Amino acid sequence: MNATLSLVLSTAILGGAIAHDASWQAPADAAARVNPLASRVEVAAGGKKLFGQRCSECHGADARGTDKAPDLTSSEVQAQSDGELFWKISSGNTRRGMPAFSNLPEPQRWQLVMYLRSR
Amino acid sequence: MIRRLLILSAAALVLQLIPSRAAAQEHAYFVTYDHYLEEPGNLEIGLSSTSGLPRNGESPYHAPWLEIEYGVSGWWTTEMYLEGVTTHRDGSGFTGVRWENRFRPLKSEHAINPVLYFEYERTNEASRIQKEIVGSGSLDFQPISWLRSETMHELEAKLILSSAVRGFNLSENFIAEKNLSEDEGVEFGYSLGISRPLAALASGTPCRFCAENFVAGVEAFGGLGSTLEFGRAGQRHYIAPVLAWRIADRATIKASVAAGLTPASDRLLVRIGYIYEFSTRGRK
Numbered sequence: 326m327n328a329t330l331s332l333v334l335s336t337a338i339l340g341g342a343i344a345h346d347a348s349w350q351a352p353a354d355a356a357a358r359v360n361p362l363a364s365r366v367e368v369a370a371g372g373k374k375l376f377g378q379r380c381s382e383c384h385g386a387d388a389r390g391t392d393k394a395p396d397l398t399s400s401e402v403q404a405q406s407d408g409e410l411f412w413k414i415s416s417g418n419t420r421r422g423m424p425a426f427s428n429l430p431e432p433q434r435w436q437l438v439m440y441l442r443s444r
Numbered sequence: 445m446i447r448r449l450l451i452l453s454a455a456a457l458v459l460q461l462i463p464s465r466a467a468a469q470e471h472a473y474f475v476t477y478d479h480y481l482e483e484p485g486n487l488e489i490g491l492s493s494t495s496g497l498p499r500n501g502e503s504p505y506h507a508p509w510l511e512i513e514y515g516v517s518g519w520w521t522t523e524m525y526l527e528g529v530t531t532h533r534d535g536s537g538f539t540g541v542r543w544e545n546r547f548r549p550l551k552s553e554h555a556i557n558p559v560l561y562f563e564y565e566r567t568n569e570a571s572r573i574q575k576e577i578v579g580s581g582s583l584d585f586q587p588i589s590w591l592r593s594e595t596m597h598e599l600e601a602k603l604i605l606s607s608a609v610r611g612f613n614l615s616e617n618f619i620a621e622k623n624l625s626e627d628e629g630v631e632f633g634y635s636l637g638i639s640r641p642l643a644a645l646a647s648g649t650p651c652r653f654c655a656e657n658f659v660a661g662v663e664a665f666g667g668l669g670s671t672l673e674f675g676r677a678g679q680r681h682y683i684a685p686v687l688a689w690r691i692a693d694r695a696t697i698k699a700s701v702a703a704g705l706t707p708a709s710d711r712l713l714v715r716i717g718y719i720y721e722f723s724t725r726g727r728k
Contacts, residue, residue, distance in 0.1 A: 349551075349552070367648075368645055368646075368648075369648075370647075370648025370649070371645055371646035371647055371648045372646070373648070374646055374647070374648060374649070374650065375646050377693075378693050382483075382723055383483075393484075393485070393725060415553055415608075416552040416553035417518070417552065417553065418518065418551055418552060419481075419517075419518035419519040419548050419550070419551050419552075420518060420519065420551050421518060422483075422484040422517065422518040423518065424480070424481075424483050424518070425479075425480065425552070425553045427553050427608035428478075428480055428608065428613060428641075429641070430611045430640075430641055430643070430644040430645075431611065431644070432644040432645045433641075433644070433645065433646050433656070436645065436646055
């Protein structure tokens with residue numbers, strides 16, 4: 326009984342983590358934000374390092390996704406604006422297992438956006 | 445029990461050898477909780493201690509605790525504590541267990557992010573880790589063997605409010621605790637914290653000592669009496685600078701020195717913690 330319950334819970338949690346959440350949308354003003362570091366190519370390497378430290382566990386070392394989190398190189402993700410990606414990194418989604426990274430300073434979150442754009 | 449805690453701490457250090465990758469969270473606070481929960485499937489093992497320097501010539505003490513934290517989901521983190529104490533003159537002993545659960549009800553980030561916290565404690569009067577302070581009155585400095593004979597079952601609830609503002613974390617915790625073993629009313633306490641990383645940009649190369657790996661801040665905490673005794677007399681209040689150093693992707697060391705602000709408070713509480721985090725769920 327306990328094993329069955331654990332299996333059901335694990336499946337629900339992991340399944341939820343990779344399911345698409347249509348309601349998880351950045352507000353218009355957040356989506357319109359421009360990356361203030363966009364012209365500073367010298368800081369892009371920091372984004373790669375941050376991705377390795379913070380994101381690769383779930384999204385994979387190459388950002389192509391794992392069974393825990395989606396492929397960030399997909400056209401669906403890359404079609405989003407810098408502002409939308411920044412908002413999703415900052416806000417997280419507790420219902421899908423995506424942590425909020427608002428604990429990182431804003432420039433570091435923009436560095437992550439720069440790295441995602443390079444994928 | 446102290447020996448058991450030392451063995452467990454050695455095990456935590458050995459965990460460095462496990463080839464897993466998960467980012468350690470740099471919570472600089474020891475008492476205050478923010479709204480960042482454990483990532484789903486991640487297990488965090490921490491060994492920390494509170495060393496107290498009491499007033500009035502009472503015996504200094506050292507209270508280690510082991511915490512095991514697990515991210516059940518994006519909105520639920522559960523944690524178990526084992527704690528002990530050793531003193532300069534009054535003996536040593538195991539002081540109890542705590543089981544806490546934190547729930548984040550909102551899906552995304554807001555200006556103020558609430559977290560609901562519930563804890564069951566089975567501790568004794570010798571407990572000195574002071575992970576939170578409630579009620580009023582100073583610590584009891586009897587021989588540890590006497591104090592250990594008084595076991596308490598307690599329920600505790602916290603309302604955690606936390607915000608990310610211009611690179612700073614601001615957190616406020618409101619605490620209510622009920623001792624089920626004897627009638628002490630409902631005891632209240634608080635904790636407030638502010639912290640921020642020391643660097644805004646991440647460097648492009650791996651580094652251990654660069655500023656981006658440090659988080660610094662201040663926390664204040666104390667007891668606010670109870671429904672039976674709400675006066676300010678005998679309350680304990682502390683203020684503490686805190687510092688966290690992310691020494692590796694999976695490991696963080698943190699420290700704080702809390703100064704007692706009232707006659708009932710100990711003169712100083714020195715805390716040191718080592719936190720190690722790894723993922724328990726595999727990937728493709």
